């Protein structure tokens with residue numbers, strides 16, 4: 001851990017009396033004490049080195065657990081269908097993310113086309129499955145980051161970044177030279193190689209992974225068949241993310257500065273393994289981990305063809321998920337999950 005980050009983390013306190021503004025159990029730090037990690041790496045000349053290390057992956061790609069091995073610089077495409085140039089669907093302030101990311105001015109999302117997991121129920125399937133978007137240069141990508149900063153966003157939210165990491169890190173290096181000062185949010189399906197996540201140490205401030213499945217058979221049934229190792233890969237990667245950035249820290253306005261936020265979508269018929277998920281978080285991360293247990297399951301894309309998931313979730317399914325989370329000792333829940341819990345409880349009374 002770098003000295004700047006050590007100082008910043010020492011300066012954090014638990015929110016306590018500011019509960020109404022930022023949630024009762026989050027850690028608090030002054031926004032003025034914060035500077036994004038990548039600036040320190042850049043000042044030591046290490047950020048471009050890291051980008052080059054990642055770019056070497058494109059010659060025999062093993063960026064993600066599929067480890068296709070294809071030469072992307074020579075035009076080969078792996079299972080994610082991405083080449084060596086980045087394809088972007090959109091870059092825009094987004095207000096549908098977790099409240100600590102959205103704040104008042106939005107999370108600066110960049111949606112990358114293609115995906116290395118491609119779940120059958122994907123809500124972004126035209127982007128993730130069909131690869132809709134336009135090819136851009138790394139300099140263009142840096143320009144998008146600067147545009148989001150100019151528009152007042154609180155962070156740069158990299159949506160589905162795994163398969164284009166080399167381009168992203170090079171773009172961050174270019175943007176940092178032009179004055180980028182926002183924290184980076186690594187918004188991932190969780191299907192990561194821990195060895196690659198280690199290369200992001202000192203670059204990413206906020207990790208936002210999903211932990212979608214706790215059972216490999218369910219992962220290979222409802223995502224790509226090669227994702228049978230999803231639970232093991234995602235769990236190892238998330239432990240490493242937690243080691244790098246720890247629990248979520250917010251500023252005086254409740255805006256996320258650094259830390260881990262884990263998402264888990266409740267699925268019909270307990271397909272996602274929610275009870276195992278909350279117990280795993282409590283045992284392997286900490287009960288203070290910011291957890292978003294998401295109620296917004298929708299039957300999307302090819303989910304209609306899979307009988308166990310071809311329906312909405314019942315109130316009981318969401319309520320049992322929240323109950324299991326509390327029983328496991330978790331205590332930092334996303335505000336919208338808590339609101340959804342209240343709605344479902346009212347429906348039942």
Ligand code: SF4
Nearest residue numbers: 061064067068078080
């Ligand atoms: S990032 Fe794409 S090409 Fe590289 S290993 Fe993963 S699926 Fe294969």
